[in-house]
Amino acid sequence: MCGICGCEKTASGLGGYHPHDHVHSEVAEGSNTAGPPRARMVQVEHDIMAANQSYADANRAHFTEHAIFVINLLSSPGSGKTSLLVEAVSLLKKRFPVAVIEGDQQTSLDTARISATGVPAWQINTGKACHLDAHTIGHALEHLPAIDGGILFIENVGNLVCPAGFDLGEAHKVVILSVTEGDDKPLKYPNIFHAADLMLLNKIDLLPYVRFDMNSAVEVARQINPKIGVFAISALTGDGLGAWLEWMIAGLDHAKERRQMALLARRAELQHELDSIDLQF
Amino acid sequence: MHEIALCEGLVQALEEQAGSHGFRRVHRVWLEIGSLASVECDAVRFNFDIMARGTIADNAQLDIMEINGTAWCLPCGMAVDLHRFGDPCPNCDSRQLQVLDGTQIKIKKLEVT
Ligand SMILES: Nc1nc2c(ncn2[C@@H]2O[C@H](COP(=O)(O)OP(=O)(O)OP(=O)(O)O)[C@@H](O)[C@H]2O)c(=O)[nH]1
Ligand SMILES: [Mg+2]
Ligand SMILES: [Zn+2]
Ligand SMILES: [Zn+2]
Ligand SMILES: [Zn+2]
Numbered sequence: 361m362c363g364i365c366g367c368e369k370t371a372s373g374l375g376g377y378h379p380h381d382h383v384h385s386e387v388a389e390g391s392n393t394a395g396p397p398r399a400r401m402v403q404v405e406h407d408i409m410a411a412n413q414s415y416a417d418a419n420r421a422h423f424t425e426h427a428i429f430v431i432n433l434l435s436s437p438g439s440g441k442t443s444l445l446v447e448a449v450s451l452l453k454k455r456f457p458v459a460v461i462e463g464d465q466q467t468s469l470d471t472a473r474i475s476a477t478g479v480p481a482w483q484i485n486t487g488k489a490c491h492l493d494a495h496t497i498g499h500a501l502e503h504l505p506a507i508d509g510g511i512l513f514i515e516n517v518g519n520l521v522c523p524a525g526f527d528l529g530e531a532h533k534v535v536i537l538s539v540t541e542g543d544d545k546p547l548k549y550p551n552i553f554h555a556a557d558l559m560l561l562n563k564i565d566l567l568p569y570v571r572f573d574m575n576s577a578v579e580v581a582r583q584i585n586p587k588i589g590v591f592a593i594s595a596l597t598g599d600g601l602g603a604w605l606e607w608m609i610a611g612l613d614h615a616k617e618r619r620q621m622a623l624l625a626r627r628a629e630l631q632h633e634l635d636s637i638d639l640q641f
Numbered sequence: 642m643h644e645i646a647l648c649e650g651l652v653q654a655l656e657e658q659a660g661s662h663g664f665r666r667v668h669r670v671w672l673e674i675g676s677l678a679s680v681e682c683d684a685v686r687f688n689f690d691i692m693a694r695g696t697i698a699d700n701a702q703l704d705i706m707e708i709n710g711t712a713w714c715l716p717c718g719m720a721v722d723l724h725r726f727g728d729p730c731p732n733c734d735s736r737q738l739q740v741l742d743g744t745q746i747k748i749k750k751l752e753v754t
Contacts, residue, residue, distance in 0.1 A: 397666075399668060400664075401752055402658070404751055405747065406654055407745050407747040408748070409678070410745075411650075521643060522643040522679065550725055551679050551725075554727065
């Protein structure tokens, strides 16, 4: 059991990454010292979402420090998250370290599909929970090899509602909407389209057979999130995959650049400190 | 579905608080839920009763305060109401809105022994 948070997972291994910064609030009133227990009020101000946020911040700090570019993939069940991942990692693994965290309520079928490509994958079975949270991701990292300067994909549980509210420490949330789902989905599930930086319109090979207005889908998504990027894509034919890969490679480059800048700044600081030591013979 | 996980998190948070504040029983919980948190308050009430059974919060009363979402409208330069993501500014119809409040699920205070 994890000693700090009391969770059931093991914090194992050398350098096992385990972010914990629990914030404790103050007792504000009614602290009685002696006698039988008397009902008292405790002011708490504990945001359940804030608890997730502190884990997410720790994850993000870890990713920054290791120049890992992290994508959190969101969609309804069956939109093509795993299919797109299989295509993407098969190509990316030739150039960068890549790993995948799979979130599913029950099975490890998706992890098996990723593992078949030779890319390291770790399965999180969320059981009753319909979303991944940042604490669970922190523990999942203990089971994956180091991928410094690489890309980590997190396939969230197929659900267009609550994964939107849980920051995992990713660089970007990417929402997948397939053309068989209807072009009005952004209006029906605004939170997720508001939280995402990129929308992938998947299964465009099926456009001849379904009524789906691409322009309208983009328009309503931009009503909710004016800054959302869009790629039309097909996991089946590979159409549009290149544009998405380039977007990720640019993101990874940016993460590496930022890491370089941070290291250079640290070197300058150390140099300054060295220079200030005035040796007297 | 989500409300089950949420109530699990809530009971877990209460148990954590019991450790840091030194109490054994929770009798009443005041919870603040923002309208942008995409949570059904009725479902939270229902699931909390179930999830709390056999824990320090067994039979505790749950008081939920619903907080309206608000956002900063850039064109208007002021805070406006936001009922759900994607809604425009009620004054100027703009969607250049920065959320200010209403995404929280917050334990405000507890009655404990
Ligand atoms: N025609 C077509 N089918 C696709 C495409 N992408 C995925 N599919 C099919 O859609 C189905 C679901 O794909 P998955 O990749 O398992 O979807 P998912 O989002 O990972 O599903 P969950 O993990 O269960 O939420 C499979 O039968 C895929 O073969 C596509 O671009 N075109
Ligand atoms: Mg999948
Ligand atoms: Zn833990
Ligand atoms: Zn959920
Ligand atoms: Zn306005």
